[in-house]
Each structure stands twice: as structure tokens, then as C-alpha cells.
Amino acid sequence: MSDKTNGSALPAEMKNVPVKKITIIVLLCWTLFLSVSLVWNLHHETQMTIAQATSEAEGHFNKDVVYRRWAALHGGVYVPTTEHTPPNPLLAQLPERDIETTSGRKLTLVNPAYMTRQVMELAAEQYGVRGHITSLNVIRPANKADDWEQQTLKAFEVGEQKNASVEMIDGTPYLRFMRPFITEASCLACHAQQGYKVGDIRGGISVSVPMDTYYQIRRSSITTISSWHLLTYLFGCGLITFGGRFLNRRVEENHLIHNELRINQDRFASLLTLAQMKNRTEAELVDFALAEAIRLSGSDVGYIHYYDEDSKTIQLFRWDDKTLQDCTLPDLSSAYPLSESGVWTDSIRSRKPVIHNDYKNLPNKKGLPEGHFPIDRHMSVPIVAGEHLVGLIGVGNKPQPYNEYDVTQVSLYATSVWEIIQNQRTLLALEKQEQQLSTFRALIDQSSDAIFIVSTEDGQFLDMNERAHHYLGYSRQEMLNFKVLDIDINQPENFNWSDHIKEVKKHRQFLIESIHQHKDGSLLPVEINVRVITLNSGEFMVAAVRDISARKQIEAELLEHRLHLEDLVKERTLILEQRTRELEESQETLQELLAEVNEAKQELEQANSKLQELDKLKSMFIASMSHELRTPLNAIIGFSSLILNGLTGEINEQQRDQLDRVYRSGRHLLSLITDVIDISKIESGRIQAVPNDFSLAELIDEACDSLKPQLLEKNLQLIKHETDQDITLHSDRKRLLQCLLNYLSNAVKFTEQGQIEIYVAAVDNTLTFCVTDSGIGIRARDIPLLFQSFVRLDSHLKTTTPGTGLGLYLTKKLVTEVLGGTVWAESTPGQGSRFCLKIPQRITS
């Protein structure tokens, strides 16, 4: 219900605006923008610096060209000959290189190149600007081009018009500028001899302007630009961060407002739901309210206790399901005094909501009982109905501290729930009353008595049940118009209603018989029970009228019956007395009989113990006999074996044959004795299983091993079909081996050719072991005889095969009585037999 209203106040995307992310992206963009701007500005500044230096260099160049042109136009100029300006040796061929003025002053011709060089030297000295006239083809060797100039000149030859770049000269940066120098007419005076014509590129003038000054300017500019950028950047960052924070706060505030709104909606919806829960039981309502109180206050657990102001006891009404799961306290349902309860009931004592946000460290806390889950925070609110305290509702373990909102919420809940419960209780009580009333009315209507409410003033009928108008044949409406005297005709002549009422009021209740008249005129004998009752609106009479015509008749009949009954009772009493006497006699006889039975029982017990004694004697006799019988056998078997095996010297064939008969007879006798002893032990119950754990596979191996000589002798094959996994049995190994050996040796005895197979199957907790042979087989009618004692079946092998007739009997006894299993056999004559036993894998002793 509350989930549906989620997020309706605010679109969901508003809650998820990633303000921080956006702020970081804007900051990154701002950083990128200013970085680009700074780089561009610095680059521009460098370009400007070079452009300015180039411009200066170009100025120098132009000036040099103009000087040179001017000098060339004049074919050179004469200047006084000084140490600094000696006559140019390259002009020595000119007749008028050195002249003398009339005043005797010596002048020498300075050609344009000479002049330019001197001017350049002057400029270099005074301004640091170096000039250099050069060519790939110089007249004066000192004018030879350096590397940079040579490259530039070569570039001019292929059409370049100028070259400018920053280069290092003697470790100092210079802007070097160079332009081609074009041959003019005036140049030919000196350079025609080299073959130049007007318009040819004769060489170039390079100008080198020191960059120091420009670099200084540039540095200052860079500093300024960088500073401004930094300032702008920081300012921008500040603005963005501030804006981001502001936005973030707004979004968070929105969030909080939204959450508050949602919670309020939720709470409102929940209250509304509660208010609409009309047709629920009180327990359901309380459960709902408790669950909602827990949910809306963000708590983990909660409870509602009733409080009884009169006895000052509290009683648990409901804990939420989770609390019940976590709590292992024994009995929580009984009421106990408020004084014994802990701080959690402070809200009842103080009649105010109580918040414990640090429950564990409360100073006056009693401590939780054993098995109670831990409480971190707790809040409880009293439930008040008018002036009365009726209980408390508490919640606990909210992750955050409880606050006033929670108190308000839970209080609202407590009050609302209590109001609804009160209303329901009232409603229920009313319904019950109404129901009772209608039941009561129905009861009265169905009464076989006619019941009237009668006015004491004049005997007017005011109300009546159904029976009341039926029994006289009137309708209800007709009856309501009647007074008592209209139907009651058994009144004395001087009857006065008000006197009658006085009498009635004096007794308050009385029973009279009277006669009422039916609508058809017939008369009914009636019995009237009158009672005066006081209701809100005054005193009334209630009269219950009973038709007693039937009763009158029955009364007469009853009297007759009673007389008859008395006779009957007398007669019966006599018979009963006689029967009692008979019973006593037969009881005496029975006791006598019982005594006889007891006597017989004692005799029987004596006989039984005598029998047991005899049995013991028999067993002792057999044990002793067996020893006595085995002692001579030791000599018989021992000596015959010695002689047969040639230990006492050679014997002839006849002797060997006869002695062999002695030896085998001895062996046979021994096995007979052993079997007889075993059987007697089993029959006297003196063999008990001696169980221990052993491996089935090893047991089978042992059985097979001891059978090997006989198998070899008859050339029979033994095939084992064992289980996949070895089984550990807990049984009597010796006895089980004895049984297996008996089956196997029987199989060998009665099989002439073919094979003997062993099958082992472990199912559930049983083990089935079968031996199948390809021997002579057994006739179906003989199978039931197999496991009986001293039975040897007829066959052509009977005489040649040794046997006692006890082997299978003993096996059956061992399997059934010692190992707790069963045996059976199947056979097809001429094809073979199958002998099986099935025992539990574990003997339980």
C-alpha cells in the first residue's frame, strides 16, 4: 500500500542528479579551456616576439640597402684617410682611389661595400645589431658567408625571398634576418667584372638582432598572461565548486523534503488503512498496528503490553514475529506487577512517551533477562483511553536515534488502534446484546407456554409471544385489543380489577389454575404463572399461561401407572435377590478353580526347571562325550595319516587302500561328532553370536581357498560374483564361514563337471549369499526335506560321497538361530542347484 505512493511527490530522476560528478566534469572542462588558452597565448606571444625582432631586422636591412644604394649612386664617397679608414686595397687598381684636397687633406675612396661594413660595425658596436654583407661569391674573403647564410643564399637561388629565424651566435640568441641583394646598375661599376648583370641575385645582407631585449619583454608578458590565467582559473574553480556545493545542498534538501513527504504519506496511508480495518479481530488489528509502528519508526522490534490500572500489572499482548523468533525467553504471557518491570515501562509510570537512545548505558536499568535479544535503542508510548492508562506500545533498535516524529507517529498509532479496538468492543457487545435479545425473543416465541405482558392498570395485553394468540385461535392484533377478563371466564361475580392487582402486587408472584375461552367458544383448563416485574417505564405483570387439558388427562393415567409400577418393582426386587445369591455361589466356585490353576502352574514351573536341569545335564553329557570320542580319534586319524603319508616306511597298494578307509572313516566320525555337538549347543541355546566387524570379500576368499584342493581334484571351476564394493559385516565370522563352507563343499560334492558360482548381493541392510552348482540337482519333492536332520537324499552319489546328513540342518540352525537370517534352496534335477542364505549385515545383540 505504502509502496505504491513511493516517489509520487518527486520524480525519481530528481533524486539521482549526480551533482558531484557534474561539478567535477565542469571543473575539468574549465581546466582544459584555460590550459588551451594559456598555451595559445604563450604561443602567440612568442610569435609576436619574433615578428617584432624580424621587423627591426628588416628596418636595418632596408637602411643598409639604402646606404649602399646611395653610395653606389655616387660611385663611392671620399673620406679622410685615417687609421680606422685606410685605403681599400681591393680598389688599388683605381687611379683616383686616393686624392688630396687643395688644402692638402688626404682622402680615400670608400666603395659602397666598405662603407656599409663600417656602418655595420658601428651599429654592432653601439646597438648590438650585427650586419653582414655576404655572397656565395665574395670579393673580400672576410665577407664569406657562415653556415646559416650559406643555406639561406642557396634557398634564395631557388626563389626564396627572405629568411628569418632565431639562432645562437656565440652563445647568445639572435634573430637572424636575411634578404637577397639584387644587382642594380650602380653595382656593376665594381661587380661587373664578376659577370653579374642587373637583376641578378648578387648575394645577401644578413642582419642579426639580439633577442635579449625581446625575451625580456616576452618574459614580462608571459608572467602577466600566466598570472591572469591563474587568477581567472582559480576564480572560476571557486565559482564552480561553490555552485556545485550549493546545487548539491539543494538536491539533498529536496531529498530530505521528499523523504519526509514520503514518510508522511506513508504514515497517513497507514493510518487510513488502520482506520478502514473494521472487520478484523482485535489481534489482527494490534498485529497490523505493531508492524506498522515498527516499520514507520524504522525500528527492528516492537511490542504491545496491556496495563491494568486496578491491579497495577502489565501483561504482554503482542510481540512482533521477529522478536518472537530472536527471543528465547520461556513464558511471556503471564501478567506481572509494574513495580517489577524495568525502565522500558517508564512511559506508564510517567504517563508520557519515553525515548532511550542509549539503552545499554541507562543508569537505572535492571538488565535484560537471560535469552532476551540485545536492545540498543528503545522508545515506548503509553496508550491512553480518556483518563485511563490501558497499555503501552514500544519499539526498539532503530538504526538512528528516535525523535519527536517517531513519538508522534507511534502515539497516533497507539491512540488510533485503541479507539478502533474500543469501538469494535462496543460494537461487538452491542451485536452480542442484539443477538441475545433476538435469541431470547425466539426462545420466548417458541415457548410452549403462552406468555403475556399485561398492564397492571386495567389488564390490557401489551405484548405476547406467538403461542399466546395461537392457543385461543385469535390473531396477534385481535389479542392486543383484549384485556385479561375478555378471555378469562373463571372470575367470581364480584371481581374487581384494582383489588385483584393489589393482591397480586402484595405477593409479586403466584400460580393459579383457571379457564380460558377459545375463539370458537370451547373452554381450556389453564395454569397461569403471574409475576410482577418493574421495568424502566413502570410495573407490569408477566403471565405465563399453560394449556393443562392434556396434563389433566395424563394425571389420571399416571396415577394408574404408578400403582402398576409399584407391583412391578416388588416383583423385580425378589428376582434380583435370587440372582445375587446365585452370583455369590459361582464366585466361590471360581476362586476354588483359580487356586487349582495356581497349583497346576507351580507344578508346571517345577517340571520346567527340572526339564532345564535335564537339558543342562544332556549338554554336559554331550560335551564330555565329544571329548571322550575325539581322544581315540586323535590316534586313529593321526597314525593312519602317518602311515598313509609314508612316514613309517613303504606300504603296498592294498594296505594303502584299506588304511585310507580307516582314515576317511575317522574323519567322517569326527565331523559327525562336531556337527552333533554344534546342534546340541544350538538346541540348548548355548551358541550365541560373537559379532565383530570383518570384510565380506576376505571371508569369501578364505572359504574359496580352503575349497581349492577339492576343486582341483574334481577339475571344477569356481566363479565369484561379488559386490562392486567390499562390505564390512558385523556378524559372527566363524559361524558364517562354517555355513558358506557347508554350501560350497556340498556343491563340490554333488557336482561332477562344470562350475560352481558364488553370488553375493547386498540390499538394504541384508546380505544374500547363494551358491549355484551344475551338479545332479534335487527333485522338487525332496526340497522340503533338505534342511532336516539326518536326511541324506537318494542319489547315485549317496554311497560314494561322504556326509553326515547334518550339514544343511546345522547350517539352517546357525543361520536362523545364531545369525538371524533365513535359508532356502532351488533346484532343477540334472541341471544343478542353488542354495542361498540371507542374513542382516549387522547383528544387534
Next chain:
Amino acid sequence: MNQVLIIEDNPDNLVLIDFILKKSGYSTLHAETGYKGLEMALRGHFKFIVLDIQLPDIEGTEVLKLIRAKEQGKQVPIIAMTSYAMSGDRERLLAEGCSGYIEKPIEPLLVMAQIDEILKASA
């Protein structure tokens, strides 16, 4: 020391075991009663003693107990030979200090192997 003491009252059985032991290279001394056997066992030095359990004067188990009670009788191997085949006999004998147990009737071809095995186990 290759001497064996045979305590056995039945002359047939005595001859049988005597023959087999001698055949295997032992020399033998005989006692027909328990007390005589006890006396000889404590006096002489035997490789081992063959003891019948049913004797005319005292039970072989008693003889066994008495031999084992004396210092000089603690070490000598004693092999019981009996036709008592009740369950628990073997355990009782071994508990009294018997070195081994051979059931009668004996199988002459196997008995020496049985004796050797018992001697090896008690060594």
C-alpha cells in the same frame, strides 16, 4: 637344547606326538600326570612343552598356571593340545600364559608347521 617335554596321559596320543617330534629331530621326555609334568618342567630346560589339558590328577590349565607362576617357568613356550573344543577355551588358555593351541585330532602332516608357527610367534 633340543629337548621337548610331552605331558600326556593317553599312551596312544603320546606315541603319536612323540613319533612326530622325533621325526622332526627333537628329543623328548614324557610325563603321564600333571604333577610329574610340572616337576619336570621346572627342573629341566626344554625347547618347548606339549601339554594335554585333560590329565588324570590335575587339569592341564592348572599345570600351565603353576609352571607360569615359577620364575624358571616363565619363558618356556607351552603348546596346549586338547580335544576340548568349547568356545572360549582357546581364549582362556592364552590368558593363562599358553603360547599356542592345537586342537585334537591333530593332522600329523600339519602339526609341525603349527608348532613352528607358535614358536616363532612366542619368540
